[in-house]
Amino acid sequence: MLDPxxxxxSPGPGELGVxxxxxxxxxxxxxxxxxIDTLTAGSLERALTELLNASAEVLVVDLSAxxxxxxxxxxxxxxxxxxxxERRLRLVSTARAVRRPMEITGSDQLFDLYPDRAxxxxxxx
Amino acid sequence: MSDWDSHPPGEPSVVEVRTSATAAxxxxxxxxxxxxxxxxxxxxxxxxxxxxAVDEACATLVDVAAPASMLxxxxxxxxxxxxVHAHVHAGSADATVSTDTFGWxxxxxxxxxVEALRQDSVVGADHAGPTVGIRLDKHAGMPPR
Numbered sequence: 001m002l003d004p005x006x007x008x009x010s011p012g013p014g015e016l017g018v019x020x021x022x023x024x025x026x027x028x029x030x031x032x033x034x035x036i037d038t039l040t041a042g043s044l045e046r047a048l049t050e051l052l053n054a055s056a057e058v059l060v061v062d063l064s065a066x067x068x069x070x071x072x073x074x075x076x077x078x079x080x081x082x083x084x085x086e087r088r089l090r091l092v093s094t095a096r097a098v099r100r101p102m103e104i105t106g107s108d109q110l111f112d113l114y115p116d117r118a119x120x121x122x123x124x125x
Numbered sequence: 126m127s128d129w130d131s132h133p134p135g136e137p138s139v140v141e142v143r144t145s146a147t148a149a150x151x152x153x154x155x156x157x158x159x160x161x162x163x164x165x166x167x168x169x170x171x172x173x174x175x176x177x178a179v180d181e182a183c184a185t186l187v188d189v190a191a192p193a194s195m196l197x198x199x200x201x202x203x204x205x206x207x208x209v210h211a212h213v214h215a216g217s218a219d220a221t222v223s224t225d226t227f228g229w230x231x232x233x234x235x236x237x238x239v240e241a242l243r244q245d246s247v248v249g250a251d252h253a254g255p256t257v258g259i260r261l262d263k264h265a266g267m268p269p270r
Contacts, residue, residue: 071228100174
């Protein structure tokens, strides 16, 4: 379990920072930092499993601090979107490194994309 | 003056990167790809696409590479496009670049041209498997406004 009171160093290559939070009973939030590629897709998958297991009806993945997204990482996100079913995954990012892979594969249709975390955590379900 | 102006017109600049064939070094190779595309005035989408395409190609090849072998990645930087050729010595005789994967479909979308290459091992070579590679080509995109 991550201790939120401890300052975390920025993840280096091959490392992914993942933090799981439940701000309230209705919202579950996964904050991801770093580069999502073949080295780190496994960490993302484990973190997404934890998110999907939450009973909250709003599932948010904050990818604002993700600077690279390879197809291996995209595949993990797509699987999670299918598993989330009607809950729909809310993704936060304005970065080209995240938006571009989703656009060119058409997988942006599988997610609800938000420009910032506050909007994604808004009460409208 | 851009970095490429010192070259005769039509002659590509060539950059070769050779690393151990391990996923841990792919971030370095894709950083080189991104840097070359930025210096060649690629548009931002094209830079992002080339970075992802090179990552994808290298990840595919590292998967089939023989243990303790090398990954070689050659960039030819032309005026309006960058050509990338990456290859490894494969670990098994029947190794090939798998083209029926999600990753390969993404690669086809990212690059303007992509092909899988395979060359059987020559007799007496110090590796048993074939050489497998990927060649891809990416155009600079729309000129910046």
